[in-house]
Amino acid sequence: MTNKHFALKFLREEVLPTAFCPGCGNGIVINCFLKALEETGSRDLSNFAFVSGIGCAAWCVSPYFRSDSLHTTHGRPIAFASGLKLARPELNVVVISGDGDLVGIGGNHLIHAARRNIDLFVICINNLNYGMTGGQVGPTTLHGVTTTTTPYGNPEYPFDLVRLVESAGANFVARWTTVHVRQLIRSIKKALKKEGFRFIEVVSQCPTAFGRRIGKPTGIDLMKWFQKQSIHINQAQNVKETEDKIIVGEFADRDRPGFISNIYKIIRLVRENNDKN
Amino acid sequence: MINKQDKQVLSGTHFWQGDIACAEGAIAAGCRFFAGYPITPASEITEHMAKRLPEVGGIYVQMEDEIASISAVIGASWGGLKAMTATSGPGFSLMQENIGYACMTETPCVIVDIQRVGPSTGQATKAAQGDVMQARWGTHGDHEVIVLSPNSPQEMFDLTIRAFNLSELYRVPVIILADEIIGHMWEKVHVPPPEKIEIYNRKKPSSFSEPVFGGVGETEIPPMPRIGDGYNLLITGSTHDKYGYRKTVDPEVHRKLVTRIVNKIRKNAEKIIDVEIQNIENADIGIVSFGCTSRSVYDAIELAGREGITVGHVRLRTIWPFPEKIVRKLAEKVNFILVPEMNLGQLVYEVERVAGCEAHVKAISKIGGGEMITPEEILSEIKRFLRRRAV
Structure with a gap:
């Protein structure tokens, strides 16, 4: 008898293996998230609630995580999660979803949740395209890249997600790729301990719908490319805007009070004043 | 001295605006979460909730748009709170x-639509009163919702309480389809003492293994x-089995789920339907109305009565499910039915369908x-039709 893999206690074994394509990065992100929990002493997900939207990344938590999960409409997981967190402030509410979901159709909710600094932890698995629907261009697709809806190259430019969320007001913002497993686990552990809005972008590989159209047909090809393109924020001072670099690291680490403590403070004050009157 | 109990149900007689009566009805029904976005003519509900909810320990949050508002409401409902949002046509869309x-996941929630002139910004x-069909068929796919139609500030209070009760009882979104006239009208509103207000709360499962998305008969509602x-819930808008697992290609699972969420309303329709009836038995002509128009x-x-004409009137407090039986009964009694609507x-097409x-x-x-x-205008139509019959 061998020991079971540590992650299995957090997963619904009856629905494994996952439906993800060979080479997909979702498994790495699941592994890193659960490793961070394992290393911080969690033995189950009972203090957590997970929320996701539509797309491949949204399937990480639903149905695989052995916990409560709210698999919402496309683009709206952060808004659903906001209502849930306000109703159950004692739960760790975590959103794991994709770039098309959180930044494309759901971009408005992302920036407003960051501005509100609501106590949610959001992991955006950025696979640089709309994978589930067949590899269409998305808000994170690089300029000039060929996809099924940019057959002549992408005429648009991608969002810089970490700068967007940082400037909107989030307490914690980081970006890593699926190559940076140890760094990602460290940032997840840090984010789990903080209040307010926490956002980690994980640049991830989609060999099936994206990689094979840009001459990088396997997960390994894409990960090697991520490794080559990545540069840590501390070394990135001289990188020109036009270079296709992936700047990784932690971009914000602040301690502004979260929305939950702010709103419950108001409720407490209003009720105390009412009792006095 | 106001104690906490008094703050939840403001028993007594008030001079209230319809929108405020709606907000107070929600709080009296136990609503403790409101997410909204400003829009005329529903903003007074939002403003009143922002002021009142913290007093009773509830949460008010203004979201970035109406999509976020209804999303947060559904999230809060799964967090165990009775939750509501209020809007008008554009936000309702x-x-x-x-x-x-909410229909697919059987999430109780209340949506108030204070109708204004559309389409678009209008x-x-x-x-x-242009959102009758949007309230019924606004979302895609087969579904049933409950739609209530108040015609006074008093009913804004009473029907909002009923909306929460129906939504908790049937695990379904309930829409209050009011209009600008009723929303902004000021009238006397009587708020009964708390013990006189009937409140229904959702049924909890008796064990962790009990299915929460099925496993019950067609007229029953899962807990x-x-x-x-600790239930390890799988909640999804995709087709799912009774435990919540996605089954996105199995025809039988889809038929079973969607037939059940439709039939739980259709087969309980007689319990849900609530109408006001006047003079049906000896009517010369019939009218089916709702909302402000009913006033x-x-x-x-009364005007027709002075001229010796008896008008049978069915006023819908429940628009959906449509009160087929009583409208058919009216159709059997009279030769003409008028349907005044803004x-x-x-609604006239539904009356036509039922009247046959x-x-x-x-x-x-x-x-x-x-x-x-x-x-x-209504009287002159009544007389015109009765003249036609005479010829």
Whole structure:
């Protein structure tokens, strides 16, 4: 008898293996998230609630995580999660979803949740395209890249997600790729301990719908490319805007009070004043 | 000295605006979460909730748009709170996708639509009744919702309480379809003592293994746990089995789920339907009305009575499910049914469908500027039709 893999206690074994394509990065992100929990002493997900939207990344938590999960409409997981967190402030509410979901159709909710600094932890698995629907261009697709809806190259430019969320007001913002497993686990552990809005972008590989159209047909090809393109924020001072670099690291680490403590403070004050009157 | 109990149900007689009566009805019903976005003519509900909810320990949050508002409401409902949002036509349109999500996931929630002139931005401050069909069919796919129609500030209070009770009982979104006239009208509202208000709360599962998305008969409702209580819930808008597992290709699972969520309303329709009936038995002519327009009908009935004409009136407090039986009964009693509505014909088609060959059905339509259909206009239509019969 061998020991079971540590992650299995957090997963619904009856629905494994996952439906993800060979080479997909979702498994790495699941592994890193659960490793961070394992290393911080969690033995189950009972203090957590997970929320996701539509797309491949949204399937990480639903149905695989052995916990409560709210698999919402496309683009709206952060808004659903906001209502849930306000109703159950004692739960760790975590959103794991994709770039098309959180930044494309759901971009408005992302920036407003960051501005509100609501106590949610959001992991955006950025696979640089709309994978589930067949590899269409998305808000994170690089300029000039060929996809099924940019057959002549992408005429648009991608969002810089970490700068967007940082400037909107989030307490914690980081970006890593699926190559940076140890760094990602460290940032997840840090984010789990903080209040307010926490956002980690994980640049991830989609060999099936994206990689094979840009001459990088396997997960390994894409990960090697991520490794080559990545540069840590501390070394990135001289990188020109036009270079296709992936700047990784932690971009914000602040301690502004979260929305939950702010709103419950108001409720407490209003009720105390009412009792006095 | 105001104690906490008094703050939840403001028992007594008040001079309230319809929108405020709606907000107070929600709080009296136990609503402790409101997410909204400003829009005329529903903003007074949002403003009142922002002030009142913290007093009773509830949460008010202003979201970035109506899509976020209904999303947060559904999230909060799964967090165990009774939750509501309020809007008008444009915002109601934005909410439609997630109203479908609430139908599919059987999430109790209340959505208030204070109707204004559409389509599009239309005439933002003016009353209309153009959202009858949007309330019924706004979201895609087969579904049933419950739609209530108040015609006074008193009913804004009473029907909001009923909306929460129905939504908790049937695990379904309930829509309060009011209009600018009722929302902004100031009238006397009587709030009964708390012990006189009937409140229904969702049924909790008896064990962790009990299915929460099925496993019950067609007229029964599965229990609903809360997120965070150890049920390992799988909640999804995709087709799912009774435990919540996605089954996105199995035809039988889809048929079973969607037939059940439709039939739980259809087969309980007689318990849900609530109408006000006047003079049906000896009527010369019939009227089916709802919302602000029904107030003109009351006067028209009186005017007609002075001329010896008896008008049978069915006033819908429940628009959906549509009160088929009573409208059919009216059709059997009279030759003509008039349907006054502030749109170019919506409810009239439903009345026509139900009346069949029994009675001739005609709309009295008026749109624009929030102008009501007057009692005199209704009376003149009544007389015109009765003259036709005489010929």
